[in-house]
Amino acid sequence: MRRFSLRTLIAEAFNAHQGWERQWRNPEPKPAYDVIIVGAGGHGLATAFYLASEHGVTNVAVIEKGWLGGGNTGRNTTIIRSNYLYDESAGLYEHAVKLWEGLSQALNYNVMYSQRGVLMLAHNVHDVQSFKRHVYANRLQGIDNEWLTPEQAKAFCPPLNISRDLRYPVLGGALQRRGGVARHDAVAWGYARAADALGVDIIQNCEVTGFRRNASGAVEAVETSRGTIKAKRVGVVAAGHTSVILARAGLRMPLESFPLQALVSEPVKPVFPCVVMSNAVHAYISQSDKGELVIGAGTDQYVSYSQQGGLHVPMHALDAICELFPQFSRMRMLRSWGGIVDVTPDRSPIIGKTAVPGLFVNCGWGTGGFKATPGSGHVFAHTLATGEPHPLNAPFTLDRFRTGRLIDEAAAAAVTH
Amino acid sequence: MLLIPCPYCGERPELEFRCGGEAHIARAADPSAVDDGAWSEFLFSRGNPKGLYAERWNHAHGCQRWFNAIRDTASDRFVESYKMGEKRPLPGGE
Numbered sequence: 122m123r124r125f126s127l128r129t130l131i132a133e134a135f136n137a138h139q140g141w142e143r144q145w146r147n148p149e150p151k152p153a154y155d156v157i158i159v160g161a162g163g164h165g166l167a168t169a170f171y172l173a174s175e176h177g178v179t180n181v182a183v184i185e186k187g188w189l190g191g192g193n194t195g196r197n198t199t200i201i202r203s204n205y206l207y208d209e210s211a212g213l214y215e216h217a218v219k220l221w222e223g224l225s226q227a228l229n230y231n232v233m234y235s236q237r238g239v240l241m242l243a244h245n246v247h248d249v250q251s252f253k254r255h256v257y258a259n260r261l262q263g264i265d266n267e268w269l270t271p272e273q274a275k276a277f278c279p280p281l282n283i284s285r286d287l288r289y290p291v292l293g294g295a296l297q298r299r300g301g302v303a304r305h306d307a308v309a310w311g312y313a314r315a316a317d318a319l320g321v322d323i324i325q326n327c328e329v330t331g332f333r334r335n336a337s338g339a340v341e342a343v344e345t346s347r348g349t350i351k352a353k354r355v356g357v358v359a360a361g362h363t364s365v366i367l368a369r370a371g372l373r374m375p376l377e378s379f380p381l382q383a384l385v386s387e388p389v390k391p392v393f394p395c396v397v398m399s400n401a402v403h404a405y406i407s408q409s410d411k412g413e414l415v416i417g418a419g420t421d422q423y424v425s426y427s428q429q430g431g432l433h434v435p436m437h438a439l440d441a442i443c444e445l446f447p448q449f450s451r452m453r454m455l456r457s458w459g460g461i462v463d464v465t466p467d468r469s470p471i472i473g474k475t476a477v478p479g480l481f482v483n484c485g486w487g488t489g490g491f492k493a494t495p496g497s498g499h500v501f502a503h504t505l506a507t508g509e510p511h512p513l514n515a516p517f518t519l520d521r522f523r524t525g526r527l528i529d530e531a532a533a534a535a536v537t538h
Numbered sequence: 539m540l541l542i543p544c545p546y547c548g549e550r551p552e553l554e555f556r557c558g559g560e561a562h563i564a565r566a567a568d569p570s571a572v573d574d575g576a577w578s579e580f581l582f583s584r585g586n587p588k589g590l591y592a593e594r595w596n597h598a599h600g601c602q603r604w605f606n607a608i609r610d611t612a613s614d615r616f617v618e619s620y621k622m623g624e625k626r627p628l629p630g631g632e
Contacts, residue, residue, distance in 0.1 A: 364586035377559070377583035378611075422557040423540070426588045427614050431539040431552060466582045523578040 122318030124229050150324050154182045156505050157343050158358055159329050159366060160291050161185035162489065163194040163305070164483060166312035167357035167498020168505065169229075172328050173319035175499075181294040182323045182352075184345060186328040187363075193360050193490065196460035198383050198417040201492040202239040202300035204259050204266040209516040209528050210469060211262045217496025217511055218299060223497055230311030232303045232342070233410065239300030240269070240278055242399040242445070244289040252295040259297075271296045278445045287444055289402050294526035302396060302407050302415075303492035308494055311457055340370070340477035346532025347404060356481045359462025361426065365482040370477050373486070375522045376462065376463045379420040381488050382429035384438075384457035388412030392448070404441035413450060416442060420462065420488065430459045462488050467521075469528040472501055472514040481505055482519070484530035487492050544597045545605050559604045560584050561606040562626060586627030588612050592626055595619075 122140055123129065133140055137187075156172060159166045161183045172178040199493070200522035201221055204212035221234050226249075226378065245251045252268070271283040274294040283291045313323055333342040342351045359366050361378040393408040398417075405417030418438035421430040435457050444449045465471060465485035470493070472483045483501045486493060497514070503511035510518070521527055540552040565580060566572045577594075585591065591611050596604050607619035608628055618627055 137618070312590055362588070364584075365588045368587070373579070373583045374586065375578075375584065377584050377586050423593065423614075424560075424584075424586060424591060425614055426609050426612050429614075433553060522582045523574045525574075 122229075122314065128324050141335060144314040145323055148183060148322045148324065150184070150327065150345070150347055150350050151280055153511055154322070155180040155352070156184045156354050156356065157181070157352040157393065158356045158505075159343070160192075160357065160359040160362075161189035161309075161313070161325065162192050162360060162496040163190065163308050163312065164360075164486070164495065164497045164501070165356075165469070166190075166309055166316055167494050168356060168358060168501045169321045169323075169498075170312045170316040170319070171499045171502035172506055173316055173321055176502060178229065178506050181316075181322035182324055182349070182350065183316070183321060184324045184327045186326075186344070189313050189323060190306055190327050192306055193460040194309045194494075196303060196383065196458055198415050199302040199305045199491055200239060200300070200398065200405065200407065200417075201234070201303060203264055203296045204255055204295065204297045204300070205237075205530060206243075206255050207528055208262060211259065211264055212518070213496055213513050214493055215262070216396065216499065220499060221303065222299075224308075224311070228311040228315045230307060230314060234297050234301060234303040234310055235410075237303040237395045237407075238277065238296055238298045239396040239398065240274060241295045242274070242397065242401070243292045243294055244399065244401040248401055248434055250363040251294050252293070254275045256295055262299075265299055266295055266297050269296050270494045274415075277377035278397055280391075280448055281391060281397065282447055289444075291445070293427070300396065301326060304410075309399050309516060310497070315416065321508070329366055330369065334477065337414070337478070340480045341411050342367055342393070354479050354481065354505055354508070356483060356501060358483045358501070360484065360486065360490065363463050363482065365426075367475065367482065370475070370480060372475055372477065375466055375471075375519075377424050378426060378461050378463050379423070380425050381420045381461035381462045382418040382430045382435050382457060382459045384416050384418065384435050384454050385409070386414040386416070386449075386452045386454050389414075389452070397445070399441065399445065402441035402445070403438055404445055405438070406442055406446070413455070414449065416454075418457075420464070424468070425459055428459045428461060441521050442491065452501045462486070462490075464488070464501050467527040467529045469530050472497065473504060473510050473519060475519060539557060540614060542595060543607065543616055544595075544600060544603075545619050545621050546601045546603055547597060550597070550600055551564070554597060556596045556597040558596055558604065561592040563567065565594045598619045
């Protein structure tokens with residue numbers, strides 16, 4: 122891998138930029154690997170990168186039905202924060218935020234992590250009590266999160282309408298200053314490039330059609346549209362399609378896949394300094410570096426794999442945006458789209474073993490997986506390399522739905538359920 | 539927005555309906571006799587297929603009655619709807 126630096130940039134400037142190499146290879150699958158990761162989104166590629174860089178496991182393939190970063194990694198609203206309520210989730214998401222802070226250097230690829238602050242608005246007494254509880258819990262966990270009055274929120278985010286005449290007036294907000302946004306495509310590309318340089322094979326246009334198991338029931342190979350590939354361990358990181366893939370290994374998961382919609386406006390000059398989210402009236406908004414307003418809407422109510430959804434769902438989000446930020450009432454929206462998110466009953470992810478020996482799963486990130494990308498990959502790589510969970514993902518077992526030890530983060534998740 | 543065939547009222551827009559999730563998940567006849575694994579399966583595990591799916595709908599802002607429907611989750615197209623208590627009309631029925 123040729124490192125990006127000011128020196129190489131200047132050298133290429135005198136070479137008409139003809140000397141840049143391809144960022145990753147496009148290899149044919151080998152007959153066998155130590156580890157196969159199913160799904161080349163951010164989480165899968167991060168898993169491959171940390172397997173190679175931290176655990177020395179380089180005989181790894183990441184196989185992908187479509188193209189890398191083409192699913193939810195390229196469809197989310199890129200919000201990053203770690204102010205979750207429970208110690209288990211806060212630990213996992215804070216692990217990710219710490220990795221985000223050094224990620225551009227670690228990958229030698231600019232992921233444009235911008236810590237512009239994430240402001241969560243409270244609109245009723247319950248919100249105020251709940252968010253203050255989060256602030257106090259986060260303080261005990263050593264995670265920054267502070268309470269702002271409506272006037273302080275307005276000072277932090279001037280476009281905000283704090284008039285008492287709103288249908289749901291702003292009663293305050295919780296601000297995590299270390300939160301922010303990152304460039305989603307760059308995350309997938311950066312991890313792919315760095316993992317490829319360490320010897321990981323990224324195999325695109327290769328769909329998993331089944332799993333082959335040995336006499337003791339353990340996974341020994343993955344059957345794909347490009348032939349059978351042997352593997353000692355297999356990790357499925359397939360987001361919305363996890364249920365579909367694991368059904369091919371005879372597993373029934375506690376997951377439902379819903380469309381989650383987002384939309385962007387026409388690009389304008391910098392007008393919006395931070396990320397604002399409001400669970401109660403359902404608005405998620407930030408401005409991309411291109412100038413588009415990036416707006417997150419909600420999930421549709423039914424299971425679907427169609428990567429679209431009803432128009433009334435983004436319209437509902439726009440109603441809230443126009444009330445909270447009246448200056449955007451005449452903005453034109455350019456595109457909307459849907460991604461398929463896999464939601465667990467307790468809104469926390471599942472990272473660990475399945476009932477099939479050698480088959481591991483990292484799924485259930487629901488509506489908020491992007492923020493966890495580096496942390497998720499890091500702990501899942503540990504799980505795949507050692508066969509046992511990292512202390513941070515030990516509580517996030519599949520078995521918790523049998524034991525009842527749920528991690529019920531519904532109140533803290535990014536999208537109301 | 540989906541156009542949903544209520545077996546009582548005919549096709550109506552999705553805004554009138556609430557989705558009740560997967561259909562034909564039966565509670566154990568003797569709940570104290572089943573183990574934690576079976577409870578977990580009943581409460582949490584879902585088919586979640588890419589393809590034909592039987593699910594429950596409630597015509598909340600219409601006749602307010604519950605019914606079942608078969609929908610293709612890849613295309614969102616409804617295949618058939620039927621009243622509660624009727625057998626699932628397609629293969630895989632219970």
